[in-house]
Amino acid sequence: xxxxxxxxxxxxxxxxxxxxxxxxxxxxxxxxxxxxxxxxxxxxxxxxxxxxxxxxxxxxxxxxxxxxxxxxxxxxxxxxxxxxxxxxxxxxxxxxxxxxxxxxxxxxxxxxxxxxxxxxxxxxxxxxxxxxxxxxxxxxxxxxxxxxxxxxxxxxxxxxxxxxxxxxxxxxxxxxxxxxxxxxxxxxxxxxxxxxxxxxxxxxxxxxxxxxxxxxxxxxxxxxxxxxxxxxxxxxxxxxxxxxxxxxxxxxxxxxxxxxxxxxxxxxxxxxxxxxxxxxxxxxxxxxxxxxxxxxxxxxxxxxxxxxxxxxxxxxxxxxxxxxxxxxxxxxxxxxxxxxxxxxxxxxxxxxxxxxxxxxxxxxxxxxxxxxxxxxxxxxxxxx
Ligand code: B12
Numbered sequence: 001x002x003x004x005x006x007x008x009x010x011x012x013x014x015x016x017x018x019x020x021x022x023x024x025x026x027x028x029x030x031x032x033x034x035x036x037x038x039x040x041x042x043x044x045x046x047x048x049x050x051x052x053x054x055x056x057x058x059x060x061x062x063x064x065x066x067x068x069x070x071x072x073x074x075x076x077x078x079x080x081x082x083x084x085x086x087x088x089x090x091x092x093x094x095x096x097x098x099x100x101x102x103x104x105x106x107x108x109x110x111x112x113x114x115x116x117x118x119x120x121x122x123x124x125x126x127x128x129x130x131x132x133x134x135x136x137x138x139x140x141x142x143x144x145x146x147x148x149x150x151x152x153x154x155x156x157x158x159x160x161x162x163x164x165x166x167x168x169x170x171x172x173x174x175x176x177x178x179x180x181x182x183x184x185x186x187x188x189x190x191x192x193x194x195x196x197x198x199x200x201x202x203x204x205x206x207x208x209x210x211x212x213x214x215x216x217x218x219x220x221x222x223x224x225x226x227x228x229x230x231x232x233x234x235x236x237x238x239x240x241x242x243x244x245x246x247x248x249x250x251x252x253x254x255x256x257x258x259x260x261x262x263x264x265x266x267x268x269x270x271x272x273x274x275x276x277x278x279x280x281x282x283x284x285x286x287x288x289x290x291x292x293x294x295x296x297x298x299x300x301x302x303x304x305x306x307x308x309x310x311x312x313x314x315x316x317x318x319x320x321x322x323x324x325x326x327x328x329x330x331x332x333x334x335x336x337x338x339x340x341x342x343x344x345x346x347x348x349x350x351x352x353x354x355x356x357x358x359x360x361x362x363x364x365x366x367x368x369x370x371x372x373x374x375x376x377x378x379x380x381x382x383x384x
Pocket of ligand 1: 033052
């Protein structure tokens, strides 16, 4: 009989290529996932995001990846969780302010995941298969397909929780036109009555089991367009990119097997004064691999200014210098967040002093004016 692809062999190949677990499922639509995406959309909990929300039907029907697709080989790759308590640095104003970067971007995790998936695709292609790699992409809901492939359960925090590895994983798939037999025991919910992620989420974004309100999720707000919502600026603390709280606090992750030491190629934290001192080109060179709204460096400055307001030292002259620079930025988004940071650091004189007159110039959406109004600052427009 002809040799056929085998799940055990796929797992072994995956392991050699840096993947931690591999499962297989069919290409039938995942209707529960479609319903979940549509419900979030209908109730506005998706906060205008596109991703899988753009086309829920496509994102939950792997057979649409290409005509003739028959199986989805789904893989997980672990990454290193953060090693310190976020609050350790968040409340210190005596050190140069640091912005914390979520663990999954501290190394090139998606590059490493892709390498593993390429090894699986190569194995499948040796059988004459057509295969296509899909990961972190609008075409497929990764967690839903992984759950159906038996790689974990979908937790209260919406993360895919693997029984051995917890949630510090990235997920990707190889869709193929081969039929691959898969047998596994469906995993039951392992969260039980635990509510830690819901109770401790800094903004209350996870009140209902398995439902994330993206309007409140700091990870999303850091990536969303427009002003950073005022009501969540203090809660942002020192998070500069992503938020790991619902994973850090999860007891399943306490018991998870230690990760293999992925080489950390990027800094876990960013000096926000250095960031705010950088040119557009430097910012895109250093952080261009992040998801930045409209690819506009002003959004990096917006986020850094909120972190600066939360964690900067009011006595540091460098903080004053950088705030003054940002208050005279050409970009109203930067100026309005600089007003917030200065006022939060009780630097009223920076806002109402010499720079005041230029603050309101070129404020097409009125965001600088709105920020000043929030602080009860009125400008003497005659002095402009
Ligand atoms: C949009 C998106 C976000 C958004 C919204 C997240 C969300 N919870 O919806 C934002 C920007 C907030 C975000 C944040 C993060 N994300 Co994200 N994100 C995505 C993306 C692109 C789509 C997710 C999605 O479809 N959301 C829609 C909602 C409705 O989905 P959901 O809440 O997960 O619900 C699913 C299940 O409930 C399932 N379902 C419901 N009922 C049933 C029943 C059955 C039987 C089954 C099988 C399934 C099922 O269907 C739903 C749709 O998949 C995926 C990549 C991808 N293409 O899938 C990555 C992804 C989910 N993100 C990931 C990561 C790592 C993160 C962060 C940890 C990053 C960070 N540190 O900041 C945070 C975690 C926050 C959180 N708790 O989700 C990983 C998750 C890995 C894992 N182990 O779970 C993914 C899979 C990327 C990847 N390929 O590795 N993310």
